[in-house]
Amino acid sequence: RPKFAPFNTCQDATTGTSGASGASGPKFASFNVCQDPTFGMGHYQSPVPLVTNAPLNHAIGSPGIVSSWTEWQPLKEVIVGRCELSCKPGNEPAFEAKLKSREHALFSAEPGLRSDEAIATGQDELAGLVDVLEKNGVTVRRPDVVDWSKPYSTPDFEVPCGNTSAMPRDVLLTVGNEIVESTMSWRARFFEYRAYRTLLNEYFERDPNFEWTAGPKPTMADHLYHYDFPHEARGGESDNVRSELAEKRIYIHTEAEPIFDAADVMRLGRDLFVCNSFTTNRKGYDWLRRRFNKRGLRVHFLDFPKDTAPMHIDVLFVPLSKDTVVLNPVRPPRPWVERMLRENGWKVIWGVSQGLPTPPLSQCSEWLSLNVLSIDDKKVLVEAQETRVMDLLSKHGFEPIPVPLRSIAEFGGAFHCCTADVRREGPLESYFP
Numbered sequence: 001r002p003k004f005a006p007f008n009t010c011q012d013a014t015t016g017t018s019g020a021s022g023a024s025g026p027k028f029a030s031f032n033v034c035q036d037p038t039f040g041m042g043h044y045q046s047p048v049p050l051v052t053n054a055p056l057n058h059a060i061g062s063p064g065i066v067s068s069w070t071e072w073q074p075l076k077e078v079i080v081g082r083c084e085l086s087c088k089p090g091n092e093p094a095f096e097a098k099l100k101s102r103e104h105a106l107f108s109a110e111p112g113l114r115s116d117e118a119i120a121t122g123q124d125e126l127a128g129l130v131d132v133l134e135k136n137g138v139t140v141r142r143p144d145v146v147d148w149s150k151p152y153s154t155p156d157f158e159v160p161c162g163n164t165s166a167m168p169r170d171v172l173l174t175v176g177n178e179i180v181e182s183t184m185s186w187r188a189r190f191f192e193y194r195a196y197r198t199l200l201n202e203y204f205e206r207d208p209n210f211e212w213t214a215g216p217k218p219t220m221a222d223h224l225y226h227y228d229f230p231h232e233a234r235g236g237e238s239d240n241v242r243s244e245l246a247e248k249r250i251y252i253h254t255e256a257e258p259i260f261d262a263a264d265v266m267r268l269g270r271d272l273f274v275c276n277s278f279t280t281n282r283k284g285y286d287w288l289r290r291r292f293n294k295r296g297l298r299v300h301f302l303d304f305p306k307d308t309a310p311m312h313i314d315v316l317f318v319p320l321s322k323d324t325v326v327l328n329p330v331r332p333p334r335p336w337v338e339r340m341l342r343e344n345g346w347k348v349i350w351g352v353s354q355g356l357p358t359p360p361l362s363q364c365s366e367w368l369s370l371n372v373l374s375i376d377d378k379k380v381l382v383e384a385q386e387t388r389v390m391d392l393l394s395k396h397g398f399e400p401i402p403v404p405l406r407s408i409a410e411f412g413g414a415f416h417c418c419t420a421d422v423r424r425e426g427p428l429e430s431y432f433p
């Protein structure tokens with residue numbers, strides 16, 4: 001079982017003392033020291049240069065049924081998850097570490113089906129969301145009902161049950177005409193793609209331009225996890241230790257295999273931002289970088305050192321239009337990120353939260369307040385009780401639409417998480433001049 005790999009600290013990115021800018025073209029390289037993919041990977045190194053100069057391949061980006069380049073272009077078709085037969089996963093290494101504390105209700109909860117009541121409430125909320133989307137002219141598709149309560153094993157591990165079909169954003173990464181099935185990173189989520197196979201087959205049959213790809217399936221054998229990762233749930237390590245580790249980008253996963261959850265990626269046209277986290281390692285980032293560099297996109301490395309159990313970028317870095325991004329004040333990115341955004345003409349809004357508690361059997365935080373879904377570059381779906389978020393967005397010229405969606409946190413997220421883009425109108429563009 002692995003110990004932590006030797007780790008190079010990246011002083012520039014940590015302290016924010018980056019090089020000078022001034023060259024023409026997008027201002028990235030001088031800031032993003034940690035774009036260097038060799039950074040912090042120990043023995044794992046990639047020879048591929050990061051910022052691509054490859055021409056954009058418009059031919060393969062021509063719009064069909066599947067086409068979505070950003071988080072904010074006008075939404076036309078979307079997958080909304082479902083809660084039926086969702087489960088509480090068993091205590092596998094990555095899940096346990098995410099919970100941090102023994103006090104967490106999920107730590108002692110029996111793995112298996114979630115309560116009928118939680119499932120019914122979640123389904124009602126999702127029905128309300130579907131209604132709002134359809135009233136706004138969006139075609140809504142739903143995944144298959146999958147029984148997640150069956151135990152399964154592979155040659156490398158066994159688990160008492162799966163997870164859910166409620167969180168398509170974690171599984172499906174839409175980039176233009178391509179949908180990538182993510183590798184996932186929890187054993188309980190290994191087979192989660194199965195909920196979307198009927199839909200993906202249909203899109204493949206109907207849309208000749210649809211490119212259907214998948215990240216390499218990890219074995220998720222023991223070598224993928226830091227079994228010595230400290231967390232209170234296994235006996236009393238404090239959050240301080242975890243802060244030090246987060247600062248050094250040491251997470252629950254090793255670099256043994258590439259892993260990524262699709263919800264660790266934000267799409268800003270030609271630029272994709274990927275979060276190193278408990279669900280995406282550096283090798284997973286590098287898989288995405290190589291894949292999309294070939295298509296002329298630029299793939300950037302982000303991390304959020306104040307987050308001691310980072311999982312998914314969509315409460316941390318939330319783009320709302322071609323020049324506005326919301327950041328999380330409690331878990332900000334490294335200092336170069338804000339400067340890079342501002343120097344490229346972006347407005348940075350610091351997010352807010354009502355601070356309301358999440359359901360006991362949820363592993364999400366009150367910052368789901370920022371887990372919004374844009375219908376276009378003005379209209380944003382916001383949780384109905386998050387009035388502070390709505391006020392903030394209105395002040396900046398957006399049109400928040402309140403939708404009740406609180407109990408869905410038990411299934412792993414909110415608006416952004418429980419949806420996955422199929423089609424947004426509009427071409428591939430660069431928003432970093």
Ligand code: ARG
Pocket residue numbers: 167169170263310311312314315363364365366367368412413414416417
């Ligand atoms: N880690 C986030 C939190 O602090 C939850 C993100 C959920 N996102 C998702 N795509 N499932 O609450």
